[in-house]
Amino acid sequence: MRTFLFLLLVSSVNLFSQKLLTPENVQINSKLIKDETSESVWYAENAGTKIEIGSIITETKKLNKTDLLIKTIVKMKQAPDAQWTDSTIVKTSNFTPEYHSSYNSMRDMVLKSGKDKVTGYYLDKKLQKKDSIDIPATQYFDSSSYAMLIRFLPLQEHYSAEISIFDYNPKSEKKGMMKAYILDTQKSEYKGKPVWVVKTNDDISNKTTTTTYYIDTITRKIVKQEMDMSGRRMFLEMTS
DSSP states (O other): OHHHHHHHHHHHHHHHOOOEEOTTTOOOOGGGOOOEEEEEEEEEEETTEEEEEEEEEEEEEEOSSSEEEEEEEEEESSOTTOOEEEEEEEETTTOOEEEEEEEOSSEEEEEEEOSSEEEEEEEETTTTEEEEEEEEOOSOEETTTHHHHHHTSOOOTTOOEEEEEEEOOTTSSOOEEEEEEEEEEEEEEETTEEEEEEEEEEGGGTTOEEEEEEEETTTOOEEEEEEEETTEEEEEEEOO
């Protein structure tokens, strides 16, 4: 009887324990990854009314047999000339990060991923201050790519996971290695088509922001995104 109870306890622990996803152990359906460009409208919610903030263009492109470019361009409605462009290069097979850059009117940032550290720079354009980046890091995904990574995971009902990520923000106490969390996955419908509804948060926001992705079960495109930031709500809705 004791042996049976012990085995039951062990199996229960294994059932509910979560494995930390890294490029070393992640399972990605790379056949779903294609060259594509999509555009989403960005809204904020105010007293139950959606207010358009801007648009986001997302491009994925296979640069060669091994490398994938993920590029996003943010255009604000109130400042159409103040463009924000992020580019990330990862390995297509497991999303191992290689390079990330982010340019906007306030600052520039470049990160280069090595085997055991991330190097680069952060330029504050307002203060004309340039900081060098050299932070130890191993087995992680770049924080800019983990939303794309989620699309190609083996999603199923109640799927959850922890994801090892790297993020750099000089104004944050947390820099470097941290985690993102897939809290739950449910099957639902959006505009008459089946979707995976994947609820997430991460250490970047100290788990105060919940982001929910609506992912087409066939194409794995993110057709809608909801962000709840301590009561403030924003949406992204794909238009093409």
